[in-house]
Each structure stands twice: as C-alpha cells, then as structure tokens.
Amino acid sequence: MSKHTVDYNASQDYKTYKLLGAVLVALGGIGVLGAFQADVYRSWHWLLIMFLFLVSIGLGNLFLIALEYLVNANWSTPIRRISESLSGVLVPAAGFALVMLAFGSHKLFHHWIEPPDAIVQGKVSYLNMQFFTVRVILCFGAWLLFRALFLKNSRAQDKDGDQVYTRNNVKYSTVFMLVFAISISVAAMDWIMSLDPHWFSTMFGVYYFAGTLVSAVSVLTLFTIHLREKGYLPGVSRDTYYSLGLMMFAFNTFWAYIAFSQFMLIWYANLPEETLWFIKRWEGGWMYVTCALMIFHFVLPFFLLLSRTVKTIPSFLAFMARWLILAHFLDLYWLVMPNYIPKEGASVFGLVDISFIVLAIGCIMLWFHKECSKANLMPIKDPKLQMGLEFKL
Template sequence: MGNHSHHHDYNFSEQFTFTGKARVLSLVALAVGVVAIAIGLLSSDHIIVERTYANLLLMGYYFTCVCMAGGFFLAIQYVTQSGWSSGMIRIPQAMASVLPIAALILLLITVVGLFSHNLYHHWYGEGLTDPNSPNYDALVAGKSAFLNAPGFLIRQVVFMGAYSICSWLLARYSYNEDLDGGLYSYKRSFKLSALFLVIFGFTTPIWAFDTIMSLEAHWFSTMFGWYNFAAMWVSGLCVITLIIILLKKAGYMAWINENHLHDLGKLIFGFSIFWTYVWFAQFMLIWYANIPEETVYFYKRWEPEYKPWFWINVVINFVAPVLILVNRDFVRNSRILAFVCILLLLGHWLDYYIMIMPGTVEVHRGFGWIEVGTALGFVGLFSFLVFNKLSKHALAPAKHPFLEESLHHQI
C-alpha cells in the first residue's frame, strides 16, 4: 500500500482555475436566485410567500443532500479501500467541504419555516397537542413525543453537525496527505469513514422523516428514509460525474478515462433501479392495502394538477437511465452520460417537488418564476462554492496510496 513512483506524463500538480465564464455564470445564477427569493418573501400575496418557503426548503434540502453524498462517496471509497476512484477523489472532497455551509443554510430555512408556521404547520401549531383546544389533533398529539420543536431542532443540529464535521475532516485529511505523504492520513480517513457510515446509516432516515416527511405529519412510511437516501445518492453520483466530464472537456484530469466514467455510469444505473424499487414498494403497498390514513398521501398526488408529474417522475428517474445506460457504448460516451446526469438531476428535483409541495402549498399548482429562480440561485451557489474549493488544491491526490491503481483502471 506504499506510495509508488508514477512513470507517467500526467501533471499531478495541475490546479483548476476558477475564472472566466464559469465564475460569471455561477454568480449571475446566484444573483437571479437572490432576487427571485427576495421578491417571493416580500410579496404581499400569502400564497407566493408560502411557495417561496416551500422552494427554499426544496433547494436547501437538495443542496445539502448532494454535498452529503460527496462525503458518503468518500467514506465508502475509504472503507472498501477502493483504488479505481482515487484519481477523482478531489471532486467529492470539494462537495463534502461545502457541506457545513449547505447544512447551515438548510438549518436556517427549517428554523424560519418552523416558527413562521409556513412549513411545518401540520404538527407545530397552537393547541394541536392540547386536549382542551379546538385545534386539538389526536394523531399529532400521539406523535408529539417525537414531533416537537426542541426535539426537531436538536436532531437537525446534531445530525447535520455530525455529517458536516465528518465530511469536512475526510477532505482535510486528504489535503494533509499531499503535504505529509505516508499512510498516517489514509489510516485516519479509514477509521473516520467507518464511524461516519455507521452514524450516517442510522440517522439519515430519521433526518428525512424530520425534514420532509413531517410536512404531512398525519402520514408516515417506514420506507421514506431509504427512498430519500436513494434520491440523494443518485443525485450526488450525477453531480460528481458531471463535474468530471466538464473538467475533462476543459482539458483537466487527463488521468481519468472512459473506464472511470463507465464505473460511475454503472453506479448511477444501479442506484436508479434501487430508487425505483423503493419508490414502487412504498407506492404499491399503500395502494394495495387501501388504508385511508395511508392513501391520503398519494390521493393528494393523484389530483389532476400533480398526476402527470407523478408519472413523469418515474419515467425520468427510472425508464430513461435504464434504457440509455444499459448500453455499454453509451455509458462510455461522455456526452450521453452528461445528458443522463442532467436529466436525472432535473428528475430528482421533480421528485423532491412532489414530496414537498402538496403538503406545504395549499393553493398552488404548476411551475413558475419562483421555482426556476430559486433553483437557479442554489445551482449558482453550489457551483461557485464547489469550483472555488476545487481551485484551492491540486486536482490529483498525488500521494494517495492507491493512485497507481486508478491510473491503470480498465474494465
């Protein structure tokens, strides 16, 4: 596992320069988002304010999930001692490094959303748990041991804090490895990754229950956590793949070839099927059992305004990747792979939209400037922070013990 000498023509000290069009575009998108969000929040129309809060939650959650997937990717590579991915590790590291910022933004959105009664009003409202109140809700009162404001906020802080610290440290250890060499940082990364995966595995379903499922507090599904995990993981893999393709197009990372992209494509293919399996199992069991308190969730999503999106969601996130990525030549074609990644990122935005909107926005159907503006703003923010982080270090982990294996990766 020692460091090999690299007899290649690759420039392992190359650094990404974040200037020009990429920087300008990310800042313009961010500015558009800030303006759209500000107009939405300051509107005198209650429905527009409600929609803006719902979109902030959607994009804040999506942003955090994608950064979290970067940390999860790193932890898996370390625990499985994978060599194939070591040449591309800087990309998920940049995403993982941005997670503390994403988590803070999401925490702010959930706190404001909780106390302004715009988001979590199904379980956090006056008199909901008081038997003497006209607003008393027996179902919510029954869940109040878990669904209460202090518990909710403590879990948000503890879970996202733990994910952020572990993800940030994994990136930090790798940057230190380039300075110090040897196996000290790698061994620390291995131990931390094992701990992180245990914390992550046990707590992400609960985090998804809190942040998204409690928007409709009467309903629950034990599969919801894994359904959210699958969406997070596929989205994160798509972002990693897309950034690699963009960097290669710009002339960087010559040591990454179609074999690496093929492996990423296979992961996207496999986990898109896993996402569909969980989505279908959750839907099928509830539809088949036909228990009123369970079907209420899907009943809302079968209203004429949502129903087309409900089915388009499955077509984009399952049918498209399966039909395209089943072909070996397509997976090894960076243009087709980039197309699938963009399609899936839009598809999982739609997935989160269908999870969040019916429970938070009473009188709104369809898409408009709030949805587009908020999404653009967060894409701009994510791009700016991640590419800025990427530009701070060499694009290759030159002293990674398995780098040689990545250079010779062939399938």
C-alpha cells in the same frame, strides 16, 4: 504499463465556475426575493426543496468518499477530490437550515407546531421544535465533523504521502456509515415526512437516500466530465466514465425499486392513514407530476443508460447527468409541494420556481470553486492513485 505524470498545483484556474456561480447566485437570489414577495408559503416550500437538493449533493458525495475508503476502491481515487469539494455544499445547506429554523418553521411545519390535533398529539414527544432543532444541529454537526476529518487526512496526505492517513480515513468511514444511515433517515423524516405528520412510512429514509445517491453521482459525473474535457484531469479514462455511468444507472434503478416497494406495500395494505399520502399525489394535476416522475426518473433513463457503449460517450453521459439532476428536483418537488398546494392546477412550475433551481446550482458551483482552490485537484500522493489512473474495465 504507461506511467501518467501527475503535475498539479493548487492555483489552477477555475474562474469559469466562480464567475458563472456568482452570476447564477445573483440571478437566483433576485428571483427568490421576488418569489417571497409573491407567495410566502410557496417560497418557503421551494426553499425547502432547494435545501434538500443541496443536502443530497453534499451528503451524497460525503457518502461516496466514505464508500471509497470502506471498500478500498481505486477507480474513483483520481476523482475523489471532486467529491470532497462537492461535499462543501453542506455548508450553505446548513445556512439554509438555520434560516428555515429561524424564520420559516411556522410556514412549513405549522401542522405540528401550532396546537396539534389528536393524532399529532401522540407524536409530540418527537415532533416538537426544541427536539427538532437539536436533531438538525446534531445531524449537521456530525456531517460537517466527518467531512472535516476526511478532508484533513486527505489533504495532509498530499504533502508526505503517508499511508496512515488512508488507514485513519478507513476507520472514520466505518463509523460514518452508521452515523450516516441514522442521520439521513432522521433528516428525511424531519424535513419531508413531518410536513404531513399524519402519514408515516418506515422506508422513507431509504427513499430519500436512493434519490440522494442518484443526484450526487450525477453531479459528480457532470463535474468530472467537464473538468476532464477541459484538460484538468489527465489520466481519467473512458473506463472511469463508464463506471460513473454504471453508478448512475444502478442507483437510479435502486431508487425505482425503493419507490415502488414503498408504494406497493401501502397500496396493498390499503390503510386509510397510509394511503392518503399517495392519494394526495394522484388527485388533479398531481397525477401528471406522478406519471412524469415515473417516466422521467426511471423508465426513460433506464433504457437510455442501458447500453454499455453510451456510458463511455462524454457528451451523452453529461446530458444524462443533467437529466437525472433535474429528475431529482422533480422528485423533491413531488415530495414537498403537495403539502402546500394539494388542489388541482397548482402543480405547474412557475418562472419564479426556476430561480430556486438556479440558486442551488449557483451555490454548488461557488462552493465547488471555493473548496477546489484549497487543494490539488487530484490526491497526488494517495497510494491508490496510480492504480486508479491505470484502471481498466
């Protein structure tokens, strides 16, 4: 068995990410400011979409870290640092959450902040600004706390290679999984479902979770492939690419399964208070967005990622990862935007809308670079690293 030499230090050069990230943030920021000048309500909704995307990436990668510890996976150990760095995106996401709480809440959640109607009146004990703020702070507090714990142990292990750090992280992951399951459902209900407070779906948390995983694995794949092709991750093999492609494929199918389950139950029961949410997304131009979501988030990626061979082709896998990232944006757009523009013809993307996507991608790059420079790019003394590098299908 061949031994891979692992020789890293923290000062490796990722200037590309820093420069490109800064340019994207600057461009996106200007675009966003312009968008706020043009249409305040639409811009707040787009900011919410961007925020949810950042949460998807950060929280999804935090979930992948915990999952690796919990199931004792070793194939993903060499690329765990990328997940750890990507989970840093939760920090700007928390910033955007505070901005929205402070300035945008009346633009986004006016349905239940302003004097509520009879139906919302019954939900007021949950849907009120004080409790909402508490929940947001608790969720972000828990996520950032567990992120700090995972990263502290993981980085400390780089110095002496003590196995205690791994065991501690396994314990934290056990608790985190419970916290994660509750907090992501709460976040999905608070930030998306409460935009339309008359409607409810008990599956909604799982739906957002499924989309989160698709986009998190896609971003992880994209960064892994890019760094590997630049030569930063020696020893990461095609078999790891295949596993990442498999996760993309599996979670994308899971997303479709959950999305359809949610739709079919509501469609079958045909209760007015539940169907109105889907009817809104089937009227006028939204019908095309819904069809596009079905085709571009499930049908085409399903068949494109089906073959075993294509999952080991880096360029194709990177292409599919970009595709699924944009598909997740489309998913969030479909979830959030009809609450602002339910009328025909308003579902078209504008140029200013792209600036929010640009800003999100810039944020991810900047924070990825920032976190990456703090530690080695691989957990060099992790006991599972050697097995991960020798991983074969």
